[in-house]
Amino acid sequence: MKKTKITDLLIFIVGTELVGVLSGIIAGNSFSFYKEIVRPPFSPPGWIFPIVWIILYALMGISAYFIYTSKATARQKSCALTVYAIQLVVNFLWSIVFFRLEMVGLSVIIILLLLLLIVVMICVFYRIRPVAAYLNIPYLLWTAFASYLNIGVLILN
Numbered sequence: 001m002k003k004t005k006i007t008d009l010l011i012f013i014v015g016t017e018l019v020g021v022l023s024g025i026i027a028g029n030s031f032s033f034y035k036e037i038v039r040p041p042f043s044p045p046g047w048i049f050p051i052v053w054i055i056l057y058a059l060m061g062i063s064a065y066f067i068y069t070s071k072a073t074a075r076q077k078s079c080a081l082t083v084y085a086i087q088l089v090v091n092f093l094w095s096i097v098f099f100r101l102e103m104v105g106l107s108v109i110i111i112l113l114l115l116l117l118i119v120v121m122i123c124v125f126y127r128i129r130p131v132a133a134y135l136n137i138p139y140l141l142w143t144a145f146a147s148y149l150n151i152g153v154l155i156l157n
Contacts, residue, residue, distance in 0.1 A: 005069065008065060008068065008069070009061075009062070009065045012061040012062065012064050012065040012068065013057075013058050013061035013062060013065070014061070015061065016057045016058070016060050016061035016064065016088065017054065017057045017058065017061065019057070019088055019091070019092050020053050020054070020057045020091075020092075022092070023091070023092045023093075023094075023095045023096060024050070024095065026096050026100060027095040027096050027098075027099040027100045028099060028100050030046070030049075030095065030099040031046045031047075033099050033102060034046045034099075037153055037156075037157050038153070038156040038157050039149065039152065039153060039156070040148065040149060040151075040152025040153065040155075040156060041152075042148075043149055043152075052142060055138075056138060056139045056142060059135045059136065059138060059139060060084075060088070060135075060136065060139060062135055063084075063125060063131075063132040063133070063135040063136055064081060064084050064132075066125075066129050066131060066132040066135075067080045067081060067084070067125060067128055067129060067132050068081065070128050070129045070132075072128040072129075076127075076128055077128070079124065080121075080124045080125055080128055083117065083120055083121045083124050084121055084125075086117060087114060087117035087118055087120075087121050090110060090113055090114045090117055091114055093110055094107055094110045094111055094114060097110055098150065104150070104153055104154045104157065105154055107150055108147075108150050108151055108154050111143065111146060111147045111150050112147060114143055115140070115143050115144060115147055118136065118139060118140045118143055119140065121136060122136050122137070122140060
């Protein structure tokens with residue numbers, strides 16, 4: 001792999017990871033809020049979330065890189081990467097609204113929007129490079145599970 005390609009890949013991965021890190025910093029001490037709320041059945045321990053998200057952000061970054069380096073037209077790439085950026089912004093907002101602002105009802109709306117955007121992103125990515133879409137399936141599944149948890153917290157608290 002050429003040096004520029006490795007650099008581009010790292011930019012996509014690190015850039016995506018930084019979105020998660022910045023969101024986490026702004027969200028504040030999420031572990032204390034998570035411990036205080038009544039959680040629905042099958043809620044994992046709080047320490048699991050950062051581990052899962054590190055992996056998911058890396059997969060998202062790799063998938064975006066695959067779109068960026070694909071043989072698709074500039075317009076197709078631009079459309080796909082725009083959807084990617086929009087879902088990343090919504091992802092960024094969710095933890096701030098849920099943990100920092102403790103606005104659980106609004107966070108349900110945001111996470112359901114995120115779920116929809118992930119489905120759209122997977123569909124758009126699939127048309128360009130199927131492997132880029134497949135890399136986001138764990139993200140879709142985790143976000144669906146997180147949606148269940150978010151709705152459960154709304155109902156139970």
